[in-house]
Amino acid sequence: MAEPASTSSAPGDSSVAGRSLLAQASDAWVSEAVAHLQAMLRMRTVNPPGNEAVVIDHVAGALRAAGLEPQVFEVAPGRSNLVCRIAGHGPEGPLLLASHADVVEAEAESWRRDPFGGEIADGCVWGRGAVDMKGKIAMDLAAMLAMARAGVRPRRDVVMLVVADEEAGCTLGSRWMVENHPDLVRAEICLNEVGGFTMHLLGVRYYPIQVAEKGVCWLRLTFRGEPGHGSLPRPDSAPVRLASAVAKLGTTRLPVHLSPESMRFVEALAAAQPGPVALALRGLNQPLLSTTILDLGVRDPGQKGGLDAILRNTVSPTVIRAGHKTNVIPGVATVELDGRTVPGQSSADLVREVRALVGDDFEVEMLEDLDPVTTSCDTPEYRLLCDVIRRHDPTGIPVPWLIPGFTDAKFYARLGTRCYGFMPLMLPEGMSFASMFHGHDERVPLDGYRWGLRVHLDAIARLALDAEAR
Ligand SMILES: [Zn+2]
DSSP: OOOOOSOSSOTTOHHHHHHHHHTTOOHHHHHHHHHHHHHHHTSOOBTTTOOTHHHHHHHHHHHHHTTOOOEEEEEETTEEEEEEEEOOSSSSOOEEEEEEOOBOOOOGGGOSSOTTSOOEETTEEESTTTTTTHHHHHHHHHHHHHHHHHTOOOSSOEEEEEESOGGGTSTTTHHHHHHHOHHHHOOSEEEESSOSBOEEETTEEEEEEEEEEOEEEEEEEEEEOOOEETTSOOTTSHHHHHHHHHHHHHHOOOOBOOOHHHHHHHHHHHHTSOHHHHHHHHHTTSTTTHHHHHHHHOOOHHHHHHHHHHHBOEEEEEEEEEOSOTTEEOSEEEEEEEEEEOTTOOHHHHHHHHHHHHOSSSEEEEEEEEOOEEOOSOSHHHHHHHHHHHHHSTTOEEEEEEESSOOTHHHHGGGTOEEEEOOOBOOOTTOOHHHHTTSSSOEEEHHHHHHHHHHHHHHHHHHHTOOOOO
């Protein structure tokens, strides 16, 4: 373990260290974090091709300027990962502050602002990656800089990790780090993306904290049939049978499988609502009622889709291929399905459900198979994250969330790490995280982001330094 930098408190006196850390959270510190966010939003790290190295170099430079020693791993040209550790003095396992530097593409013509401009307008910082997830890179960086400048030695190691390639399956990023440098990224607790933001629902301000994510089961179905001339139609041709299967898969909901993770989320939502609404919400936890209640009771299509996806396995037909000449009936047609499994279900279970719906006269190939990830919320750190949210928004309701998508937590969890989605961000009513995530006009409100920076630093101080919030 490295010697501590000059410390403003004796090792072990962590509440003093925590106070000195939180004293760093000045307006200048906030402005610096926003400037880092703007700079990173201007860097085009759309994956593919990624080019995350430009963000990694920016972060590495800022960490070095504060006297820290980041390690950079170039995995492929222009694709790199960064790890930076502040050594702690106690026996607890490390706290991992995790993020990814790549973003998904942006259709500039559908945005109100340049997706790669990093502009501040209408009280927001705009750009692809503002919520997913350069906003958290800047938060993690700000926390590391505050710790370095305060000269505190934390109770446990605090490790900042920024990886490439999350948006295209994690191969060069989290998966590569876990497989090639497990000792550098192994942690007890990880704060990662997708959670900690405000979700307005039926007049209540919730803060979902991710404690679980669905599994991934990507499939390719191959249909075969007699090829032939296009002038002689064949109702049993490969493309026709594929189309009928796709139509069924796209319009039929698979069976409900309630998991403890989805039920806990629903119960936490219900507990903050008045009687009749709470009763209806709790109906979602009754397998025979849940679909009807969703269809009759939830009007917002985004909220309905989000709730529906945590109650059952899902498949979305995405890539369809067949034929290359108008007058030739092809003998082969394939469709790729993006399948997701709820906790307690396996990819084999999902394949059984697909076959039960559309038969078995096709071949199935498994393209990706990742189990669901779940973390207990009966942990001191989960309670602490909820407490930090409530201190900074006394009428806000933190809730444990199962997300329909997946994150780098899939790989960090393999090392035994307890992973939470926690990028605190206060959003006004009408600005929805879900619609900005991979959507148009991705942005963070400046006030809500400033709030989030302080909440994040407070959480880290208390997880690693036992600080009292101020
Ligand atoms: Zn992301």
